[in-house]
Amino acid sequence: MAISPLRSASTPVSRMPVHDAGSARPANLQAGNVSGFSPAQKPGSRLSSALQQDGFDAGSSKGAELGKMLQETLSALTSIVQLLGQATGGAQGVQAAEGGRCGTGSQPFSDSSFTPQASSARPPVALNGNTGVVGPAASRPTVSSSGGSKLGGNLPPGLEKFRGAIESASAKTGMPAEMLAAQIWQESRGNLEAVSTNGGNGLTDTGLMQVNPNTFGELQARHPELQGKNLSDPETNILAGAFYMKDMKEQFGSDELALRAYNSGPNGVDRSNPDAIPAGTGDATYVRKVKSFMNTLATGQGTLPA
Structure with missing residues (x-):
């Protein structure tokens, strides 16, 4: 299935001011080397560098704000994942407890002690059947x-x-x-x-x-x-x-x-x-x-x- 490019969307995309092509860039970027990104870099600085490579310039202050926002978002997502894990474990614990109660909650009817009583005070007379299952x-x-x-x-x-x-x-x-x-x-x-x-x-x-x-x-x-x-x-x-x-x-x-x-x-x-x-x-x-x-x-x- 063909996916329409984003640029064809009805909402215009605002682009930040672009550097002059002749402006000086860091050596690693001029050489086309993008390996300068370090995994240890903060998400905000990563995104800022990437945007600069594509011609976007958010500015130093805006890049810092964006990095902070992404870091807070990641922290919130981590907290949500932890809460979901606790909620799943709690539900399983409740289900297990209820299952234990259902196992022996009631006596089978076959164990009932009810027998027809005699009209006199004497106990009823048992039949001569076998004690086991009778076919x-x-x-x-x-x-x-x-x-x-x-x-x-x-x-x-x-x-x-x-x-x-x-x-x-x-x-x-x-x-x-x-x-x-x-x-x-x-x-x-x-x-x-x-x-x-x-x-x-x-x-x-x-x-x-x-x-x-x-x-x-x-x-x-x-x-x-x-x-x-x-x-x-x-x-x-x-x-x-x-x-x-x-x-x-x-x-x-x-x-x-x-x-x-x-x-x-x-x-x-x-x-x-x-x-x-x-x-x-x-x-x-x-x-x-x-x-x-x-x-x-x-x-x-x-x-x-x-």
């Missing part, structure tokens, strides 16, 4: 070819000893094994000797699934496999509860309504709301509790109430 295959239930399901690795010790009976009942009835395990935890906390009084007929509900003797008799009539068995046997008790769930699901069409029928009886079901208790019997939170326990057992996340 999906180890923590999730699997579906068997017969329509039931296998339990994952998250059973509490109180249910682990009934794993085989739960999975067998699931395979025979098609009800999810995690649901049956959750019901056992809700009904008896895995206590074989648990008993309670039935609010509907005043009889005693017994065992892991809290089966009523009248209900058991009806189940035996519909499911011959239960005939000749006793509710005190854990496998029979679990299977009886699973058959009842199967019958209620066939009658009402969903697991949630079957759970409501299990808790309140078939006459205490509102088909539009599994949490309703129109007959006034049962626990309105029963379905939600069982489903919450199911999720805990299936995922291994959280704890079960004691």
Whole structure:
């Protein structure tokens, strides 16, 4: 790209008076020798000599003033460079300090001590999962070819000893094994000797699934496999509860309504709301509790109430 010469600029350049060509010059300049400039010379004297070579004559006083001005300018530039260096170093120091604070400022969420608390004063029950990282295959239930399901690795010790009976009942009835395990935890906390009084007929509900003797008799009539068995046997008790769930699901069409029928009886079901208790019997939170326990057992996340 062509650069226009300075002399073509619109602003005229003032030139200082020029010496006569015949005027005497120093020997070194007359000889065309410019090596007479010494690096030790002040900037003002350098510029003055150079200007004199080109025909400019600023005069001795003006040359001294110009040299002084250049020296002050150089001094100011040196100070600015030093200040910039200090400012850069200071900013880096602040950034490094802030970086150190950001490293460990907050705890990861995985270290939170929050766990669902039991409704009683007893601490929640830990699951039976491994202490290390559990893979999906180890923590999730699997579906068997017969329509039931296998339990994952998250059973509490109180249910682990009934794993085989739960999975067998699931395979025979098609009800999810995690649901049956959750019901056992809700009904008896895995206590074989648990008993309670039935609010509907005043009889005693017994065992892991809290089966009523009248209900058991009806189940035996519909499911011959239960005939000749006793509710005190854990496998029979679990299977009886699973058959009842199967019958209620066939009658009402969903697991949630079957759970409501299990808790309140078939006459205490509102088909539009599994949490309703129109007959006034049962626990309105029963379905939600069982489903919450199911999720805990299936995922291994959280704890079960004691």
